[in-house]
Amino acid sequence: MQSVQHNTMQKERILILDEKNIDWKLQRMAYQIWERNSNEQSIILIGIENGGKAVAESLAERLRKISPLSVELISLKINKKQVLQNDDVKMSTSLTGRAVVVVDDVTNSGKTLTYALKPLLAYEPSSLMVAVLVDRQHKSFPVSPDIVGHTVATTLQEHIEVECNADGSMQAYLM
Numbered sequence: 001m002q003s004v005q006h007n008t009m010q011k012e013r014i015l016i017l018d019e020k021n022i023d024w025k026l027q028r029m030a031y032q033i034w035e036r037n038s039n040e041q042s043i044i045l046i047g048i049e050n051g052g053k054a055v056a057e058s059l060a061e062r063l064r065k066i067s068p069l070s071v072e073l074i075s076l077k078i079n080k081k082q083v084l085q086n087d088d089v090k091m092s093t094s095l096t097g098r099a100v101v102v103v104d105d106v107t108n109s110g111k112t113l114t115y116a117l118k119p120l121l122a123y124e125p126s127s128l129m130v131a132v133l134v135d136r137q138h139k140s141f142p143v144s145p146d147i148v149g150h151t152v153a154t155t156l157q158e159h160i161e162v163e164c165n166a167d168g169s170m171q172a173y174l175m
Contacts, residue, residue, distance in 0.1 A: 013161070017150055017172035022133065025149035026055070029131055030062035032147045033101055034069065036129065040099045042070035044125075048116055049077045051105030054164040055133050059103060076102075078115050095123035101147075105162040106134045106172075110141035117143065134160050134172055 017025070037043050043063070047056025053075045060073045072093060102116050113130055120128065131147040136154050152160060152174065159175045 011175050013173040013175050015171060016152060016160070016174050017134070017170075019169045019171060022149070022170045022172065025133065026058050027062055029133075029147050029149050030059050030066060033059065033129070033131060034063060034067040036146070037069065037099050037101075037127075040069060042072065043099045043101060044072045044074060044093070044095060046074045046076050046100060046102045046116070046120070048102065048104045048112060049075055051133075051162045051164060052076075052103050054168070054170065055105050055131075055162075056103035058168065058170075059101075059131065076116055078112055091120075091123060095120065095125045097124070097126045099127045099129075100125040101129045101131050103131045105132065105164075106136065106160045107132045107143070107145055108136050108138060108159075110139045110143035113143040113145075114141040133162060133170075136160055 033043070045056045045060050047053035056073055060071045063069055063071045074092065100120065102113065102120070104113060107113060117128065129146040130143065132145040133149040135145055135148045135151045137151060138156060154160065154174065160172060161175055162170055162172045164170050
């Protein structure tokens with residue numbers, strides 16, 4: 001593992017997933033999504049802004065290459081400070097009777113995913129799955145991802161950051 005000193009935060013960042021490893025994990029996740037939705041003709045990926053959106057974009061591109069699924073990509077912004085505003089989420093496309101996968105970069109407590117899933121249930125999708133690139137397994141909320149790229153055991157004080165670059169490449173760091 002590569003250790004990087006980050007000057008602005010004075011916190012050590014340890015590289016846990018490089019671009020090559022993330023690429024492999026995203027490809028495996030795309031195959032898992034296709035396998036679990038092989039009876040569908042189309043699928044909707046909803047990426048939670050910001051990191052989840054980047055992961056969803058990569059998964060959508062991969063799914064289009066490896067499967068016959070028609071893939072639609074939607075971005076979802078979650079307001080963690082004013083939770084009740086999340087109930088007013090308006091989708092640009094109908095989710096009713098459709099297969100939906102909510103995508104995020106990292107799960108910590110499960111709070112963000114809970115806030116994302118709650119308003120989506122009102123749209124009555126035929127199925128609703130959760131895919132995350134990195135799962136920390138410190139759940140305070142009863143949400144567990146269906147598809148996980150990488151699982152990391154951390155302390156409560158440590159954090160995982162997925163860095164998304166302009167060229168679409170990503171790296172994950174333990175901080």
